[in-house]
Amino acid sequence: MTIEKTPLEGCFVIEPNVFQDERGYFMESFNTKKFTQAIGQEVAFVQDNQSFSSRGVLRGLHFQRGKYAQAKLVRVLSGKVLDAVVDLRKDSKTFGEHLTMELSAENKKQLYIPRGLAHGFVVLSETAEFFYKCDNYYHKAAEGGILYNDPSIGIDWQLKKEELTISAKDLELPEFQKLGLYHPELENRHGNH
Template sequence: MKVTETKLKGCFIIEPNVFKDERGYFFESFNHKNFCEAIGQEVTFVQDNQSHSKKGVLRGLHFQKGEHAQAKLVCVLDGNVLDVAVDLREDSPTYGQYVSIELSSENKKQLFVPRGFAHGFVVLSDTAHFFYKCDNYYNKASEGGVKYDDPFLGIDWRLGDFDPIVSKKDLELKRLKHI
């Protein structure tokens, strides 16, 4: 597997070795030992989540606070999305900066989003099945978020003139400066 650290320290793009032949393909989507060695830290995932969304659905930007903070390993099982991670670590030199990457069933890339980050994605294909591992259990009282269109962040969601489909809850999220 190829592992590349993004401009945000601790946030990695993971590209598996894919073996293709006339039957189809095979790849190892996760190996705990190899993963931890590649990112240089011990991470134990305890919860897997999936979502299915239609084109234009934007989910995020979400995070868990305090002792319930979560690191995530995200990928797309079917379709393609623009995936975004925002550094919310106040002591980080990249605080408030983001990385975005297209994840798809074709490229099979994954993104490791460490604790202290907000995360979100928008569906670019007709539909998408999104899958992610978390290193901590979800805790409703610890959930938080940043408004997806916060001008301070300036995220290019690659929507053009298309208005995203956003939940009422996500539309009510605050800008970063108010968190």
């Protein structure tokens, strides 16, 4: 497996070695020892989650607060999504920046998202099954989020607004600046639309 750093501090892309023949394929999707050596820290995953969604379904941008924050290892089992993360860590060199990447059953890439980042995805294929490991248990009272189309972040979701299906709850999420983490210099970095 190949593990590479991304432009966001502490975020890594994992690509498995895939062995294919006339029967299909085999791959090692996770190995604690290799993963720990590559990212330079131990992560104990305690919960697995899986969702199924249709084209245009956008879930996010979500995070857990405080001691309930979650690191995640995400991948797509079927279909294709555009995955997005936003750095919410005030002490990070990449605070306020975002990263997007396509994850698909075809490319088999995984994204490791450390604690302190908001996460979301939109389905680009007809349907998609999305799978992720978490290093902390979900705690409803600690959940938070950022509005998916916050102009100070500027994520290009690759689909038109009218193609999106977003829950009422996600449409009511606040903009980044209302989280109390916002820095005015971010306007210079992203532009104020």
